[in-house]
Amino acid sequence: MSVIDELAGELSKLPGIGRKTALRLTYHLLKQPRERSIRLARALETLAERVHPCQTCFNPTEDAECAICRDPRRDAAVLCAVEEAADIGAIERAGEFRGRYHVLGGRISPLDGVGPEDLTVSELERRVAGGAVTEVIVATNPSVEGEATALYLQQVLAPHVARVTRIARGLPVGGDLEYADGITIAQALSARREMP
Amino acid sequence: MPLVMTDAVVLHAFDYLESSRIIRLATRDAGLQSVLARGARSSSRRFGLGLDLFASGVAQIQLRPGRELQQLDGFDLTSSRDPIARDLERFAAASALAELALRFADGDEPGDLYATLIAALDAVAAAPGDRARDVGLAAAWHLVAGFGFAPVLTRCCRCELLLADEDTATFSHGAGGCACRACAPLLPRGRPLPPEARAALRAWTTGTVGTDWPVIETAMRRAHLRLLREFLEQHLNDGRPLRAFETWERGLGTLGAAIG
Numbered sequence: 001m002s003v004i005d006e007l008a009g010e011l012s013k014l015p016g017i018g019r020k021t022a023l024r025l026t027y028h029l030l031k032q033p034r035e036r037s038i039r040l041a042r043a044l045e046t047l048a049e050r051v052h053p054c055q056t057c058f059n060p061t062e063d064a065e066c067a068i069c070r071d072p073r074r075d076a077a078v079l080c081a082v083e084e085a086a087d088i089g090a091i092e093r094a095g096e097f098r099g100r101y102h103v104l105g106g107r108i109s110p111l112d113g114v115g116p117e118d119l120t121v122s123e124l125e126r127r128v129a130g131g132a133v134t135e136v137i138v139a140t141n142p143s144v145e146g147e148a149t150a151l152y153l154q155q156v157l158a159p160h161v162a163r164v165t166r167i168a169r170g171l172p173v174g175g176d177l178e179y180a181d182g183i184t185i186a187q188a189l190s191a192r193r194e195m196p
Numbered sequence: 197m198p199l200v201m202t203d204a205v206v207l208h209a210f211d212y213l214e215s216s217r218i219i220r221l222a223t224r225d226a227g228l229q230s231v232l233a234r235g236a237r238s239s240s241r242r243f244g245l246g247l248d249l250f251a252s253g254v255a256q257i258q259l260r261p262g263r264e265l266q267q268l269d270g271f272d273l274t275s276s277r278d279p280i281a282r283d284l285e286r287f288a289a290a291s292a293l294a295e296l297a298l299r300f301a302d303g304d305e306p307g308d309l310y311a312t313l314i315a316a317l318d319a320v321a322a323a324p325g326d327r328a329r330d331v332g333l334a335a336a337w338h339l340v341a342g343f344g345f346a347p348v349l350t351r352c353c354r355c356e357l358l359l360a361d362e363d364t365a366t367f368s369h370g371a372g373g374c375a376c377r378a379c380a381p382l383l384p385r386g387r388p389l390p391p392e393a394r395a396a397l398r399a400w401t402t403g404t405v406g407t408d409w410p411v412i413e414t415a416m417r418r419a420h421l422r423l424l425r426e427f428l429e430q431h432l433n434d435g436r437p438l439r440a441f442e443t444w445e446r447g448l449g450t451l452g453a454a455i456g
Contacts, residue, residue: 016213110291110448111208111249111298113439144249147281152448155284183246183276 004030056127058103058120059085068100075099077134081124081153083107083141091139099137102127107140107149116152124153128160135163142169199269202226204255205314206247207294211237219247219268220298221255224310228301231257231268246273250280250290250317277321288440288448289320289332293339295440299432300343312342315405327411332444333420334400334409340424341401345431348373349398355379365389367423369430387423396420421445 001009004026012022029037053059054066061067068074068088078099082088085103104119128136138153140146154164170188171180180188200223207228208220215238221229236243246253256270280290297313316335323331340346349365351358353373359365366380367373367389374394375383389397396410412420425445428438 015211108448110288110440110443111295112210113437113443115443115446115448144281144287148284148287148448151282151284151287181246181273183273 053103057101058105058123059088059101073098076132078137079124079128079133079135080137080139082139083146083149087139097137099135102136104140104149107143107145108152109145116156119149121153121156125156125160128157133161135165136161137165137167139167198259200226200255200257200259202255202257203252203274203310204229204257204271205252205310205317206249207298209247209249214238217247218265221257221268222297222301222310222313223255223257226257226259228298229257229259229266230264231255231266233268233271243268243271246271246276248276250277250294250321251275252277252314275318277317279321280317283325283328284448285325285328285332286320286323288444289328289335290317291440292332292438292444293317293320293335295438296336296339296343296428299434299436299438300340300345309342312339312405319405329417330412331409333412333417333424334396335405336424337397337400338405340428345372345427346401347397347427349394349401352376352379354383359394361395362391364391365394367394369427387426389423392416393420393423 004023007029008019008022008026011017011025012019014022017025029040050062051060052062054061054069055064056069057066059066059068063070075098079102080091080097080099081102081104082091083104083106088101088103091097091101102120102124104121104124106114106119108114108116108119124136127133136153136157138150140149140153150166154166157164168191169184170191171177171184177185202223202225204221204223206219207222209217212218212232215235217233217236219231219233219236221231223229233243233247236247251273252275253271253273255268258267258269260266277290280286293313293316301309316339319335320328320332347353347367349359352375353368353371354375355378357376357378359374359376365374365376365388366383366386368375368380368383368386370384371386374389375386380386392410393416396412396416399410421444425438425441428441432438
């Protein structure tokens, strides 16, 4: 196997990269200055060597604990459970949540062979059982599997924590009621709240 | 490239590239289809919010003969089966049913199989929480019968002797059903099947999907699930694990205590 084939083969293992795209990327790298390819290779090496899951929340970090878990200004009593580490970025961009996180590492999916034991549920349970957490916000995706995972978490965590809450579903900000679909309107109605 | 509009139900869905999803659909007119739903993750404009597991709708598919992955142009939701996600037993049972359909059915199954699958999923979605496992079990056997694998239950599968309702029969997976006392020792690997279990199997594999399916005792449920698993393993015979079925058999709703 040639070096070109070897790199294309490795690239094609990445999500969303097919054989053709992998070859295109490989030839693109060949056209680049040598230093750029070496920088990319070093960055990949450093990533593999230094980055690992945070020992508390499983967010990728270079230290024992991630920056959010180390931040004393973050509220340790409120945890937000998310499916993937990428979801933390989305919530952080909103700038509303000041608690800490727990990365589950996926969602329960019997069809894909993913059960609760494949997620970091028992670690979350241990974290919550310590007594310092007063609320867990379950922010799994609003899909059937995300809802089932949320339900499972609720059952597991309820004995240990005062509040297990679920992020709301409903009309998007800036959206138009006229163009919203039936499911969204139904969920927005069922999750309605008193006006302050 | 013909555009096909057909009733369909989502059996499996996974993310593809940045914003698309690949969906496995069971359809009324085109059998099982794998379709690419472009942009389904980033925008609800094209497919609404309906492209989720166990949802039914009218799918618009660009069908290209010979292709393994077709293009989904639209999906108009008719039923989201929300109750399935509100109960872990229902969720696990529906996942097992979807897995059975994906593994047993090929691409050219007729519409009545689609109807059987829809009826089975509807029954699970409507089942009260404490009966979700019973109904799921019944629906799974009903589906297996719909695929043409109904076990022989009223006559000996070897000599065709009529079996008395009150008799315990020997159920042989390899032979495809029950055997009389004389034939049982001649058949491969059998399990004794008490009369009430055989009656339940008869009710589940014949007739229409119904809420009058018999209620099963907890101990019997385990035995029934084991019997079904062994029967499926015998007839699928492809060496691939039934992952959703295993999760269902273990009992997703009770795993919390086990892993804690």
